[in-house]
Amino acid sequence: MPEAILIKVKGRVQGVGFRPFVFQLAEKYKVTGTVQNNMDGVRIIAEGNENSLENLVNELKTNAPRLSRIDSILVEDVELNGFTDFSIIASERSGASSLVIPIDASVCEDCLNEMNDPANFRYLYPFINCTQCGPRYTIIEALPYDRPYTVMKDFVMCDKCRKEYEDPTNRRHHAQPIACPECGPKVILYSIDRKEVASESAAITAVKEKLTIGEIVAIKGIGGYHLVCDAKNEQAINLLRQRKSRPQKPLAIMAKNIEAVRKVCAVNEREEEAITSTAAPIVVLQKNRNEILPDELAPGINTLGMMLPYTPLHHLLFSGNSLEFLVVTSANPSGLPMLYKDEEAFHYLEDIADYVLTADRKIIHPIDDSVVQIINNKLTFLRRARGFVPDPLITDKNIHGVVSLGPQQKNTFAIGRNEEIFVGPHIGDMNHYEMTQHYKRELKHLMKWLGPFTKPILAIDKHPSYAVRDLIRNFRDSDVIEIQHHHAHHVSCMVDNHLNDSCFGIILDGTGYGEDGNIWGFEVLYGDAKGYKRLAHLRYSPLPGGEKAIKEPWRNAVAMLIEYLGNEGKELAGTLFPEKSYEIEIISNMVVKNLNSPLAGTCGRLFDAVSAILGICTVQSYDGEAAIKLSEIVPFNASCRGDVYPYELKDDCNLLEIDFSSCLKGIITDYLKGRDYAEIVQAFHETVVHSCVDSIVKLANHDEKLNRSVVLSGGSFHNPFLAREIKRMLELKGFRVFIHSRVPCNDGGLSLGQLMIATANRTNG
Numbered sequence: 001m002p003e004a005i006l007i008k009v010k011g012r013v014q015g016v017g018f019r020p021f022v023f024q025l026a027e028k029y030k031v032t033g034t035v036q037n038n039m040d041g042v043r044i045i046a047e048g049n050e051n052s053l054e055n056l057v058n059e060l061k062t063n064a065p066r067l068s069r070i071d072s073i074l075v076e077d078v079e080l081n082g083f084t085d086f087s088i089i090a091s092e093r094s095g096a097s098s099l100v101i102p103i104d105a106s107v108c109e110d111c112l113n114e115m116n117d118p119a120n121f122r123y124l125y126p127f128i129n130c131t132q133c134g135p136r137y138t139i140i141e142a143l144p145y146d147r148p149y150t151v152m153k154d155f156v157m158c159d160k161c162r163k164e165y166e167d168p169t170n171r172r173h174h175a176q177p178i179a180c181p182e183c184g185p186k187v188i189l190y191s192i193d194r195k196e197v198a199s200e201s202a203a204i205t206a207v208k209e210k211l212t213i214g215e216i217v218a219i220k221g222i223g224g225y226h227l228v229c230d231a232k233n234e235q236a237i238n239l240l241r242q243r244k245s246r247p248q249k250p251l252a253i254m255a256k257n258i259e260a261v262r263k264v265c266a267v268n269e270r271e272e273e274a275i276t277s278t279a280a281p282i283v284v285l286q287k288n289r290n291e292i293l294p295d296e297l298a299p300g301i302n303t304l305g306m307m308l309p310y311t312p313l314h315h316l317l318f319s320g321n322s323l324e325f326l327v328v329t330s331a332n333p334s335g336l337p338m339l340y341k342d343e344e345a346f347h348y349l350e351d352i353a354d355y356v357l358t359a360d361r362k363i364i365h366p367i368d369d370s371v372v373q374i375i376n377n378k379l380t381f382l383r384r385a386r387g388f389v390p391d392p393l394i395t396d397k398n399i400h401g402v403v404s405l406g407p408q409q410k411n412t413f414a415i416g417r418n419e420e421i422f423v424g425p426h427i428g429d430m431n432h433y434e435m436t437q438h439y440k441r442e443l444k445h446l447m448k449w450l451g452p453f454t455k456p457i458l459a460i461d462k463h464p465s466y467a468v469r470d471l472i473r474n475f476r477d478s479d480v481i482e483i484q485h486h487h488a489h490h491v492s493c494m495v496d497n498h499l500n501d502s503c504f505g506i507i508l509d510g511t512g513y514g515e516d517g518n519i520w521g522f523e524v525l526y527g528d529a530k531g532y533k534r535l536a537h538l539r540y541s542p543l544p545g546g547e548k549a550i551k552e553p554w555r556n557a558v559a560m561l562i563e564y565l566g567n568e569g570k571e572l573a574g575t576l577f578p579e580k581s582y583e584i585e586i587i588s589n590m591v592v593k594n595l596n597s598p599l600a601g602t603c604g605r606l607f608d609a610v611s612a613i614l615g616i617c618t619v620q621s622y623d624g625e626a627a628i629k630l631s632e633i634v635p636f637n638a639s640c641r642g643d644v645y646p647y648e649l650k651d652d653c654n655l656l657e658i659d660f661s662s663c664l665k666g667i668i669t670d671y672l673k674g675r676d677y678a679e680i681v682q683a684f685h686e687t688v689v690h691s692c693v694d695s696i697v698k699l700a701n702h703d704e705k706l707n708r709s710v711v712l713s714g715g716s717f718h719n720p721f722l723a724r725e726i727k728r729m730l731e732l733k734g735f736r737v738f739i740h741s742r743v744p745c746n747d748g749g750l751s752l753g754q755l756m757i758a759t760a761n762r763t764n765g
């Protein structure tokens with residue numbers, strides 16, 4: 001006796017070949033009915049015998065397409081309709097959306113094989129794709145994900161493409177970006193003065209020739225424009241740095257294949273898994289000792305950000321020539337959004353690129369490359385973007401209608417829908433009008449797709465000067481909840497690890513507005529999303545000139561020495577920076593009289609000071625340079641050896657103060673005596689580790705009722721030694737320690753914590 005069931009599948013089930021997969025299952029198990037995309041996900045009506053229906057449902061759960069992610073399958077009995085076959089029917093566009101928006105994916109092996117097959121009609125076509133690969137999020141205008149609601153509506157399918165598109169047994173069935181040389185997008189190469197040089201395959205051949213002779217080409221990718229040059233050519237690299245005013249910041253490298261990566265970097269199993277994944281992120285890897293790539297790619301750094309080709313065009317650039325490594329760096333000017341419009345590329349890059357390789361497929365949502373690193377054998381994000389956004393994080397809380405606006409630096413926003421958290425794309429630093437406009441566009445799009453939200457609850461950072469505060473006026477009558485920066489870090493890591501109970505948090509970062517009006521960033525907290533208590537912090541020191549002392553770490557070092565060590569510190573500063581005697585007098589006066597010198601106690605500024613003291617970086621050319629170059633001196637797999645400088649833990653009105661004045665004096669003494677750099681730097685790192693561990697132990701022993709779980713958050717935990725050793729040493733003392741894995745530990749993960757805190761503290765509970 002035939003039965004009928006309704007199957008509702010939610011998750012990432014559109015744009016991933018899910019309907020043809022269901023169609024093929026229906027044929028396999030002789031089931032009739034329909035499958036349909038709707039604003040909920042995928043809706044299946046299946047009719048057949050009990051065993052066939054059970055097999056179909058089981059295989060839905062266990063054998064779904066590689067790009068899909070099933071969050072829930074709901075099955076219910078319905079009345080028989082008497083279907084005689086199984087069909088894919090038109091999408092339903094009515095109702096509120098609960099769709100998971102498909103993510104961009106690297107080109108698959110099947111498409112690459114076809115692209116390299118001279119007998120295939122897509123031979124050497126740079127936009128080949130199927131349901132298992134290609135652009136998704138970056139080309140979508142509206143939901144559900146159907147071709148008329150993407151940029152591909154501008155391209156009328158030819159007969160060959162349409163035949164594949166309409167064939168339920170073909171892997172390109174309803175592949176919305178489907179295209180071929182006859183009907184799809186085309187590439188065109190221009191000189192920077194906008195003269196057409198070549199088009200289609202001739203353009204790609206010309207680009208390879210230009211790169212081989214050291215030219216710089218701006219190339220339009222899935223998410224925006226990159227600046228590209230030969231990564232083996234020192235002259236081209238230096239020219240790119242000079243033109244882009246980027247003298248020191250590491251450049252991302254694309255290698256021809258994984259074998260090429262192994263020539264220049266150590267790659268373990270987890271790192272290979274990450275770099276070859278469908279997300280195809282940039283993976284931070286340890287350099288091998290080789291002379292293949294010049295030091296100019298990452299001056300003073302022992303790591304390289306490596307990625308593999310993730311578009312057909314990338315693969316074509318490496319084919320049939322001597323190119324093995326390419327610099328592939330974002331083309332946007334510093335502080336501005338990703339360049340993704342052709343007119344912008346010609347305007348902003350006229351003094352940087354020699355040529356522009358563009359295409360007539362538009363980009364709706366620009367997005368950066370994701371950047372990851374494997375720490376403690378876990379994937380950790382430095383930047384969560386292409387290939388991961390806007391995939392939601394699932395929670396057990398109803399967070400619907402809560403929107404967090406994120407921080408000032410490394411901004412992301414987050415939107416709550418039912419039990420799903422959508423952390424938006426990496427926006428960047430909110431210091432420019434163009435960046436704010438970009439932020440507004442992306443937030444508006446995602447809220448429209450995920451809503452409607454009639455009166456969202458807004459979560460914002462407590463800092464009174466953050467640019468996101470200006471966005472509140474766009475949300476009339478919405479409740480606004482202000483959230484302390486480091487509390488958001490704490491809760492972000494809790495959510496990342498599915499923790500609900502109050503716990504300790506060690507928060508190490510560069511800057512965050514404190515409840516006392518000072519700058520926090522080396523904190524021990526205890527609490528949960530409902531609230532927190534600050535239990536310990538680094539002793540404050542002044543930042544003379546504020547931002548100027550951050551950009552010029554030697555100023556920060558001088559002020560810290562004077563604050564911590566008085567006249568002795570001033571004398572030591574004169575010894576360390578003899579050419580700055582005039583400025584030291586001014587800084588001393590500013591510190592003593594508290595002139596334009598906000599107080600800060602942050603891990604970032606502590607690392608900056610030590611980096612300047614040791615002469616590693618006295619003036620920063622990019623964010624975090626001083627701390628990064630200091631941390632790179634410690635071998636990647638080093639562990640604590642017991643070599644620790646002195647420090648103090650001082651009780652101050654039930655608040656523990658961590659005092660590094662003796663540590664700094666010891667570092668300077670060793671430095672002036674000529675002790676090996678590497679030994680000093682590792683001892684400093686060990687001192688930071690021990691101070692954190694000892695603080696937690698002392699606080700936990702003081703109140704044994706406290707939960708012995710600890711979360712680690714803040715941008716300083718991108719330092720592998722700190723993340724690994726603080727975790728290891730606390731675990732040896734019986735604590736459970738958690739690090740980030742689904743969002744960055746830096747401010748890029750802050751919006752996640754903001755959203756959960758706002759949810760826990762909204763008036764309706």
